[in-house]
Amino acid sequence: MPKPARLTRRFFNRSVHQVAPELIGATLLVNGVGGVIVEVEAYHHTDPASHSYRGPTERNGVMFGPAGFVYVYRSYGIHWCVNVVCEPEGSASAVLIRAIEPTEGLAAMRRRRGLPEVRDLCSGPGKLCQAMGITDKHNGLPLDRPPFELRARVGEPDVVAGPRIGITKAVDEPWRYGLRGSKFLSKPFR
């Protein structure tokens, strides 16, 4: 078996709508722990649902920087959520990683989540950050350097698109992408 190719930050230097569906099937690891990305959402600077919509602030600053870097924010005061910045610097677009099929470091993820069910380890943006140990200390780090590793997908996965989840603005934009039929999604596509 050939070693899978590693994706570099250059991969993200394109439109967020190009990058997002191509991330489905890629493998994301933090310190060797993680799995296959099965669900993402695209956010754009002209999108009212995006954190970058109203311009740069202290929190969203990373989104206005170069592509291929990680933007971590706190959600509902409790959870962490992880994005990867896309497009040329300054366009403030990002892909939110929403669900992962756990494949590496299951014991570590179970311990962090306190759950026995593999299916529920990474089936949501807050869950996967907890399972993989992602916090605000990862904010602003490049995705193509340790502790992160991103491996290119093998083959052509069956990608579905649908409306995004948990937002109140621009709810009809079909900018949620997922692996069709995966058991590890945060919610099924219909």
Place this chain on the structure above:
DNA sequence: TGGGCGATTCGCT
């Protein structure tokens, strides 16, 4: 199986 709600921090109005 699905809807309602509380927890808890912080950016923005």
Place this chain on the structure above:
DNA sequence: GCGAATCGCCCAC
């Protein structure tokens, strides 16, 4: 002060 790119628990059906 409000409400959010969420989660997990509880309850009804």
